[in-house]
Amino acid sequence: MNISMYQASAPRFINTLKNLAAILEKAQAHAEAKKVDALVLTGARLYPDMFAFSRQIQTACDTAKGAIARLAGVDNPKHEDTENTFAELKARIEKTIAFIETVKPAQIDGSEEKELTIKLGPREVQWKGMQYLLGFALPNFYFHAATAYDILRHNGVELAKRDFIGNV
Amino acid sequence: MNISMYQASAPRFINTLKNLAAILEKAQAHAEAKKVDALVLTGARLYPDMFAFSRQIQTACDTAKGAIARLAGVDNPKHEDTENTFAELKARIEKTIAFIETVKPAQIDGSEEKELTIKLGPREVQWKGMQYLLGFALPNFYFHAATAYDILRHNGVELAKRDFIGNV
Numbered sequence: 001m002n003i004s005m006y007q008a009s010a011p012r013f014i015n016t017l018k019n020l021a022a023i024l025e026k027a028q029a030h031a032e033a034k035k036v037d038a039l040v041l042t043g044a045r046l047y048p049d050m051f052a053f054s055r056q057i058q059t060a061c062d063t064a065k066g067a068i069a070r071l072a073g074v075d076n077p078k079h080e081d082t083e084n085t086f087a088e089l090k091a092r093i094e095k096t097i098a099f100i101e102t103v104k105p106a107q108i109d110g111s112e113e114k115e116l117t118i119k120l121g122p123r124e125v126q127w128k129g130m131q132y133l134l135g136f137a138l139p140n141f142y143f144h145a146a147t148a149y150d151i152l153r154h155n156g157v158e159l160a161k162r163d164f165i166g167n168v
Numbered sequence: 169m170n171i172s173m174y175q176a177s178a179p180r181f182i183n184t185l186k187n188l189a190a191i192l193e194k195a196q197a198h199a200e201a202k203k204v205d206a207l208v209l210t211g212a213r214l215y216p217d218m219f220a221f222s223r224q225i226q227t228a229c230d231t232a233k234g235a236i237a238r239l240a241g242v243d244n245p246k247h248e249d250t251e252n253t254f255a256e257l258k259a260r261i262e263k264t265i266a267f268i269e270t271v272k273p274a275q276i277d278g279s280e281e282k283e284l285t286i287k288l289g290p291r292e293v294q295w296k297g298m299q300y301l302l303g304f305a306l307p308n309f310y311f312h313a314a315t316a317y318d319i320l321r322h323n324g325v326e327l328a329k330r331d332f333i334g335n336v
Contacts, residue, residue, distance in 0.1 A: 001278065001281070002172055003171040004170055004171070005171065007302070134176060134180055138306065139180075139332070139333055140329075142307055143329065143333075150314075154214040165304060
């Protein structure tokens, strides 16, 4: 039986991306109710040299998109990092989900041992498909998704962990 | 081929727990260098109704421990939440890793469809093994691990994402 590479990737990314989209809606509603500029929230960060909220969302999206593209061996579409508003960030998430949904299970399955060369900033690393997915892509994706959540919570947006975990 | 339930769980939990242990050492060294009370850091939180750092570590540990125990069908040892110092929290992580290492791959493998009843606060949910691992245990584990990291970064501890991701 076991877990297929598809089961461990696409539906997991999509589930958390949908949860993030719903979190963005709550953050937008919070900004409106409190009459604060939403750009203060999307530009917020936990420390000066950490990514702002918008960049956390963009990076979570790109981690998911890149993992699916690499494992499936299809072109990784470039999504420019131009979003500032919650609506724009929600559209970025939806664009990412739409890309992931173009990939069929059969394109991902069997990629456990696939040799991948991944550029991480200035260096290149060689990973096999399963190692890349479980050891890098998923932890990195959840890292940026959780940090986005943490930034909003730190700024008083009323969220609970079930907003992050969603419907399992 | 596919991914076994063991491959998707035990080594992933252990890898991030080891990274967290190394992060604790850096935070301890930071506190000493800056002459700040380490308990200020272990008691820090991002918002008044969020868990403090120590509780984030304890919850990450218990998520990993509980997942392994449930999937393997072995007793889930109770670890009391008594830790306050970085050294105590590191010992908690080491105790968690030691428990996970007692479980053999054959005890976890094949648990994809295993029926589990999980208590989440006041409610009980029914999940199958794979759904529980991929949809709840791993995201929840990374959520608390990343939030622990975020608390330290927010308090000026010099860490980078590679401390969180570690050796894939």
